[in-house]
Amino acid sequence: MEITGFEKIKEISKLGYIALRRSRISRSKSTVQGEYENGWKQYEAILEKCDTLESWLYLKGIEDQPIICNINGKMCFTSYNMPEFNRQSILRTMKNEFDQISSITEFGSGLGRNLLYIKKLFPHIQCYGYELCVNGVEMAKRASKKFGVDVQYSQLDFVNDSEEKYVFPKTDVAFTMYALEQIPLASSKAIQNILNHVHKGSVHIEPVVENYPMTLRGVIGKIDHWKIDYLRNFEKGLKKFSDIAFTKEQVNTSHNPLMYPSIYCVKKINSK
């Protein structure tokens, strides 16, 4: 249900107030680990209770609750299957932009659920996940074993780690889903490392603030994401690569009413 009229003014004022009052943080590797090591550990008990893969991929009582979110750029209060939307957005872009994909890597795979979803739909595709936080990797391995879905996961910092940590073979394509958002000024380094480990290219669904609309909510979103030190200058970084071509699409649908994500498809030149 779209939020309109007085309710809309009230909600935007609240969001603006929170954004302006928030202290500015500096996001480092230890900030990310501090947030996600604990966060992913909480899913141990949740995974335990999930009897089916489907229930793990869309968590009842958690992800199906109505929230204030952004749907096609409209502020709504609704229950919306965001994980499915994001996964389908990545798959649609891959299908449209690349021929014959037989292997995929996710960088910053968190709990590893996106890859279980993909593997279940396309059993012939080899799937690999790299994740910074060991608790995410552990949870992902446990879920893949529990639901009998053949995906492999390993711990990796895709910005700083050296070659020996890339333990999986080069894949046709790679993707990130809200993982580059966590590395404010290192996205070019991350993209270089990702491209070094794929044949064709990569797809990224990320909040690229430079693409946010110049509406009140868009501007509050820019301020808020600057305060929490999310990804900046992503496209500027991409333009410095001489051996790629890229496309972008605004999706403007997100769990956060201040977030207007973009999908970038990066292709290594001379690959299809």
Ligand SMILES: C[S@@+](CC[C@H](N)C(=O)[O-])C[C@H]1O[C@@H](n2cnc3c(N)ncnc32)[C@H](O)[C@@H]1O
């Ligand atoms: C918002 S979560 C998204 C997780 C997953 N992509 C998903 O859609 O559910 C961001 C993830 O990126 C990971 N991450 C952040 N920086 C990373 C890095 N340098 N190398 C590997 N993973 C990283 C975090 O640990 C976290 O698990």
